[in-house]
Amino acid sequence: MKRVANIFSNMSIKYKLFASYMFVILISFGIFSFMNYVIVGRDVEKQAIYSSGKIVDQTASFLENRVSSVKNVLNILALDSTVQELVNRPDDYYYENIGNWLVDSQRFTKLFYSTCQNFDILSISIYMTQGLARLSETDSYFLFERIEKLPWYQQMVLKGELFAWVTPKMLNVARKDVVSLIRLIPDPKNISEYKAALRADISIAEIERILNQALFTSRTLAFIVNSNGEVVARSLNKTNLSLGEIIKGIEKNISSQEANVVEMEVGGEKLLVRTRNISDTDWYLVLVTPYKEIHELNIKTIKQVFFMIFLIAPFTLIFAFWAATSSTSRIKRLTHNMKKVIEKGDFNIELDTHSQDEVGQLIYTFNYMLKKIKELLHEQYQLGKEKKNLELKALQSQINPHFLYNTLDLINWIAIKNKNEDISRLVTSLSQFYKLSLSKGEDVVTVENEIEHVKAYVMIQNYRFDNCIDLKIDVPQKLLQARIPKLTLQPLVENSIHHGILEKEDQKGTIIIKGEIIDGKMAAIYVIDDGVGICEEVLEKIKKGEVETTRGHGFGIKNINERLKIYFGNEAGLFYESKINEKTVAKVLFPVEE
Numbered sequence: 001m002k003r004v005a006n007i008f009s010n011m012s013i014k015y016k017l018f019a020s021y022m023f024v025i026l027i028s029f030g031i032f033s034f035m036n037y038v039i040v041g042r043d044v045e046k047q048a049i050y051s052s053g054k055i056v057d058q059t060a061s062f063l064e065n066r067v068s069s070v071k072n073v074l075n076i077l078a079l080d081s082t083v084q085e086l087v088n089r090p091d092d093y094y095y096e097n098i099g100n101w102l103v104d105s106q107r108f109t110k111l112f113y114s115t116c117q118n119f120d121i122l123s124i125s126i127y128m129t130q131g132l133a134r135l136s137e138t139d140s141y142f143l144f145e146r147i148e149k150l151p152w153y154q155q156m157v158l159k160g161e162l163f164a165w166v167t168p169k170m171l172n173v174a175r176k177d178v179v180s181l182i183r184l185i186p187d188p189k190n191i192s193e194y195k196a197a198l199r200a201d202i203s204i205a206e207i208e209r210i211l212n213q214a215l216f217t218s219r220t221l222a223f224i225v226n227s228n229g230e231v232v233a234r235s236l237n238k239t240n241l242s243l244g245e246i247i248k249g250i251e252k253n254i255s256s257q258e259a260n261v262v263e264m265e266v267g268g269e270k271l272l273v274r275t276r277n278i279s280d281t282d283w284y285l286v287l288v289t290p291y292k293e294i295h296e297l298n299i300k301t302i303k304q305v306f307f308m309i310f311l312i313a314p315f316t317l318i319f320a321f322w323a324a325t326s327s328t329s330r331i332k333r334l335t336h337n338m339k340k341v342i343e344k345g346d347f348n349i350e351l352d353t354h355s356q357d358e359v360g361q362l363i364y365t366f367n368y369m370l371k372k373i374k375e376l377l378h379e380q381y382q383l384g385k386e387k388k389n390l391e392l393k394a395l396q397s398q399i400n401p402h403f404l405y406n407t408l409d410l411i412n413w414i415a416i417k418n419k420n421e422d423i424s425r426l427v428t429s430l431s432q433f434y435k436l437s438l439s440k441g442e443d444v445v446t447v448e449n450e451i452e453h454v455k456a457y458v459m460i461q462n463y464r465f466d467n468c469i470d471l472k473i474d475v476p477q478k479l480l481q482a483r484i485p486k487l488t489l490q491p492l493v494e495n496s497i498h499h500g501i502l503e504k505e506d507q508k509g510t511i512i513i514k515g516e517i518i519d520g521k522m523a524a525i526y527v528i529d530d531g532v533g534i535c536e537e538v539l540e541k542i543k544k545g546e547v548e549t550t551r552g553h554g555f556g557i558k559n560i561n562e563r564l565k566i567y568f569g570n571e572a573g574l575f576y577e578s579k580i581n582e583k584t585v586a587k588v589l590f591p592v593e594e
C-alpha cells in the first residue's frame with residue numbers, strides 16, 4: 001500500500017488528476033450499477049406482476065368476446081323458426097316421404113352454412129330427439145340420446161343452464177382439435193324438458209394462438225382449465241413446467257370468479273401464477289411465469305445499462321484526460337519556464353494569463369517575481385559598478401599626482417646632476433608607472449597603455465630583484481588599440497612575480513604577454529610565467545572566486561574578473577590554468593569591436 005502511495009505521489013499532476021477523475025467516475029458507475037440492480041430488480045418484479053395481470057385481463061377479455069360471439073350465434077339459431085319447426089317434426093313425416101328428409105336436410109345445411117361465416121366457428125351440429133336424426137345420423141344431426149346420460153348434461157338440467165362448454169373427452173368423440181359450446185333447446189310445450197341441443201365447434205388451434213400472444217417471456221406458460229381440472233387448451237411453447245402440479249396448486253382459485261395471484265414452487269422452481277375466470281364459462285385462464293425469467297428480465301435490463309455505460313466510457317476517458325491535460329498544461333508551461341530561469345538565468349520571460357483562477361494567479365505572481373528580480377539585478381549591477389569605480393577612485397585619490405610628479409622630477413634632476421643614471425632610469429620608470437596607473441582619471445584604457453604600464457612595473461621590479469625577470473611581449477598591432485579596464489594586466493604580472501618566479505629556488509624566470517583575436521569577435525591576452533605554478537586546491541578556489549587578493553599586492557583576481565564582467569558582460573572574464581613547476585597561464589578574455 002505504501003509503495004502504491006509513493007508511486008501516486010511521484011506521478012505528474014496531470015496523471016494524478018486523470019486518475020482521480022477516473023476513480024470518481026468508476027465509483028459513481030459502481031454505485032449507480034448497484035443501486036440500479038437493487039431498484040430496477042424490485043421494479044422489474046413489480047412490473048412483471050403488473051404486466052402479467054394486464055396480459056391476463058386482455059387475453060380473458062378477448063376470449064370473452066369470442067365466447068359471447070359464439071353464444072349469440074347459437075341463441076339466434078335456437079330461436080330461429082326453421083330450427084324450431086324441424087326439431088319438432090315427427091318421425092313419420094320422413095318415413096312416409098324420404099324426399100322430405102332431403103328437403104329439410106338442405107334447409108338445415110343452408111342455415112348452418114350461413115351461420116358459420118363467423119370465423120370462430122368451425123362447424124355447427126344439432127342433437128335431436130326425433131325428425132331428421134331419427135331417420136339417419138350425419139355429421140350435422142345426432143340423436144339426443146348421445147348426450148342425455150353424460151354427466152355434464154345432467155348437471156346442466158339440474159342447474160337449469162342452457163349453455164355448457166365441453167371437451168371432446170366430455171362428448172366421447174374422437175376428434176381432439178376442437179372444443180364445443182352446447183346450447184339446449186327447450187320443448188315449447190314444457191320448457192323444463194329439452195327436445196334438442198345445438199353444438200358449435202371451436203378450433204383449439206385458434207385458442208392456442210390467442211394464448212401464445214399472452215406470453216411475455218420464453219418460458220411463460222398460458223393455458224385454460226375448466227372446473228373439472230381438465231386442460232382445454234395451452235400455449236404451444238416448450239416448457240418443462242408440470243401442468244398437473246400447477247393445477248393442483250390452484251384448485252382453490254379455480255372456484256373463485258375473481259382474478260388471483262399465487263406464488264408457488266414446482267419442482268424446486270418458484271413460480272408466479274395468475275388466474276382469471278372467463279365470463280359465462282367454467283373456464284379459467286392461467287398464466288404461469290417462472291421467477292427465474294423475471295430475474296433474467298432484470299439481468300437483461302442491467303446488461304443494457306452496462307452496455308450504455310461501456311458506450312459512454314470512451315467519451316468519459318477522453319473527457320477526463322482532456323480535463324486533466326487542460327488543467328495542468330499551464331502548470332507544465334510555468335515549470336518549464338522556471339527551469340529556464342534556474343538553469344540559464346533567463347529572466348526575459350513573461351507568461352500570458354488568460355484566467356483568474358489559482359493557476360492564473362500563480363502565473364501572475366511568477367511574472368511579478370521575475371520583474372522584481374530583473375529590477376533588483378539591474379540595481380545590483382549599477383551598485384557594483386559604482387562600488388568598483390569608487391574603490392578605484394579612492395585608490396587614486398590617495399596619491400596626489402602633482403606632488404608626486406614634482407617630487408619624482410626633483411629626484412630625477414638630482415640623479416642627473418650627480419651623474420647617477422640608474423637612479424634616473426628608476427625614477428623615470430616609477431613616474432611613468434604612476435602616470436599610467438592614474439591615466440588622467442579614465443577607467444578604460446588601450447591594451448597598449450596596459451602593456452606600457454607592465455613594462456614600467458617590471459623595470460622597477462628588476463631594479464629591486466637584480467634583473468631576475470625576463471619580460472616578452474607578443475601582441476598583434478590590431479589588438480593594441482582594443483580597450484580594457486585599466487589595471488587589468490599589471491596585477492596579473494605582479495602575481496606571476498611574487499607567487500611564481502620569486503618562489504623558485506633561483507628566483508629567476510620569464511613572463512610572456514601574448515595576445516590573439518578569436519573569430520574576429522573575441523580577444524584573448526595571456527600572461528604566462530614559468531614559476532612554481534598553482535596547486536589544484538588554490539586553482540579550484542580561484543575558479544570559484546574564493547581568492548580575494550594576492551597577499552595584499554594590488555587588485556585581486558576576483559576584482560579583475562568582476563570588473564571585466566561589469567564592463568563587457570558575462571562572456572568576458574579571467575581564467576587560470578597551471579602545472580606545478582612548469583607554468584601558470586592567466587587568460588583575459590573580452591570582446592573587441594570590429
